[in-house]
Amino acid sequence: MNQLLASAALWPIEIALNQLIKSDPHLQGIAQKFNDQLLEIHTTAPNAFICVHFANSAIRLSAISSGDLGVTATASVSAKATSLLNLLLTTADSAALSNPEIEIRGDAQFVHSIFQSLKNLDLRWDDLLAPWIGDHSTHLAKSSSDSIRQWSRQSKTSVSVAVSDYLTEESRLLPPRGRLDQFNGAMDDLKLRIDRAKARIERLNSRL
Amino acid sequence: MPAPKERYPMSKPENSEATTHFGYQEVPVAEKEQRVGDVFRSVAARYDVMNDIMSLGSHRLIKRYTIELSALRAGHKVLDLAGGTGDFSLKFSEIVGPSGQVVLADINEAMLSVGRDRIIDKGMSANIDVAQVNAQCLPFADNTFDCVCIAYGLRNVTDKDAALKSIQRVLKPGGRLLVLEFSKPTNALIGKSYDAFSNLWPIAGKLITGDADSYRYLVESIRMHPDQDTLKQMMEDADLINCKYHNVMSGICAIHIGFKPH
Structure with a gap:
């Protein structure tokens, strides 16, 4: 079946x-x-x-x-x-x-x-369509299709330009990668020092 | 309303000659061919229209599926047996192409005439031959055809076993037989619904062709036709191998396939 x-x-x-x-x-x-x-x-x-x-x-x-x-x-x-x-x-x-x-x-x-x-x-889809719906209707369909395609192409270009501009502007407010890495390293170091300090406090507590 | 006039008596023949069934009736073997001929002479002109009505158009899809199962290739020789109005032959012709050959064969000259006219009108007579033949004694040489297809025809043949043997003879070794025929529904509910629906066919026949008797025979002959497994066994008895069947629409129809051994 x-x-x-x-x-x-x-x-x-x-x-x-x-x-x-x-x-x-x-x-x-x-x-x-x-x-x-x-x-x-x-x-x-x-x-x-x-x-x-x-x-x-x-x-x-x-x-x-x-x-x-x-x-x-x-x-x-x-x-x-x-x-x-x-x-x-x-x-x-x-x-x-x-x-x-x-x-x-x-x-x-x-x-x-x-x-x-x-x-x-x-x-060429318009050549295939013409015998079925006539030349005039095919021309209209082709024009509409071309307009939609052009609009979508322009929209895509403008969106990508806008996103690119936004990222460029925003990236100025962000720290450079080197400083960020340095900051992350300092944070890790601080975390380790805090852990050691905690361990020493626990050891002193146990002696008292 | 007076009952439709019967063209033949319903009684069982009194003499002891061999009989066969014609719908629900038992008739002398020699008479069945003539009676079936009368039925198809009566319906030939409106056969395709009635097929569309009785099957609600589904016969086109079933035929397409049958053609898919034929696995025909360019250059093949095909026998469209009981081909009648030629719809299978036209499709086969497209597939086998100019290097192949299709023989549209039917015992009934009225059906064949409709088929032949249709083929000529479509300009496709180049690779289609038309022949009036009896399926029980096919007038073709041994090992002639790559495929033999008999669609909705076997149940009308008087001696089905003889027809299957004759088909086996004309098939090439490895050639395939396709039998598309009404069969026994595998689902009881569908079977009941289909029985009820098919009881309307004589009424439709009366309205469209003015002939209820022929469509009454059609309904009866479908119910008297062997079920799927019996027909498969008959094909095996005719020395066809790898026989199998595909139920279509829960067994309302079945497509049997068998191959001539190499």
Whole structure:
């Protein structure tokens, strides 16, 4: 039953991805390159499994493992979901795949090729949206998105400048590290002297 | 309101010839094929609409799951047996690609005609062949197909054992048989609810296709169909190995899988 539900959940994703591939000859070429290959992705935290089958310039997603199907996967990748997400978002080269948190079995070259292809993707979401909502609406959405992005970039810059200025101002009121270390040393020394004085008082008390 | 006119008498045949069940009725073996043919001729035009209504759309999801279990790859040869209106064949065609081949096969010319028209309309006839065949004696060479799929068809076959043996013969060594069929619910409450729901199908059939009898047969044939373990045993008896089944929706449907030995 779980597999059936997972299959249901993957169905719209598969349709959307295949629409995307269909609309872009470059993506079709990439999918064609991996024709008849099977990639298993297993994530922990959250625990999830997806089997990606490249077939005839399209992809099929399944929640059934290659073992259950009685076929051999080209490669399988196991990692925490966050690690895989970081891998996709990072600008690093394929050396990022050497992360010990990411376990690769099977044809590592195949995984490397997929990773490189995903890195080199240049998707323009407004091009994909235009056929669905029209040029004018897409232009509005793009303008809004650009404005939000610009505002967030400016906000980030101004916040970091303000924090930096604040720290610079505040740091003038703080003692330098050398004086602080000297003060801490003096405090430690004083503590030791107090301890010794206490010990001597106790010894004198015991003699009386 | 007058009772719907029955096309065939309900009585058990008087002569001693071999009989089989047609829904709840016992009919001569030779007659079942004709009667099933009449049922599907009657429903062919509205078959897919009725499937959506009777399953509340869930049959699409179950079919997708079955296709996932087929593990088909590019270049494979597939037999979509009792394929009728061709929805499986269309999906198989996409997967096996131009280097593969799909054969849409059905005993009923009316269902096959709907399927063939649909395939041509979608422009996907390049790798799909259409054949009118009897599942009990498949007219294909031994070891032809990588996969044979029979979805909601086996219960209508007169001699299921002969059909399974015939399928086993045309499968390549290592090839897989997928049987998607209504089965026995594993949960009593779901079973009762499903029985009550399926009792509405003849009424829906009457309203939409003007034919209640065909859908009455459908309900009866589902209840007469072997349960999961019996069908698994039948597959093993037909020399298929590693047979197993996946219950779908608590056993309302089951997908049986078996392999031809190498």
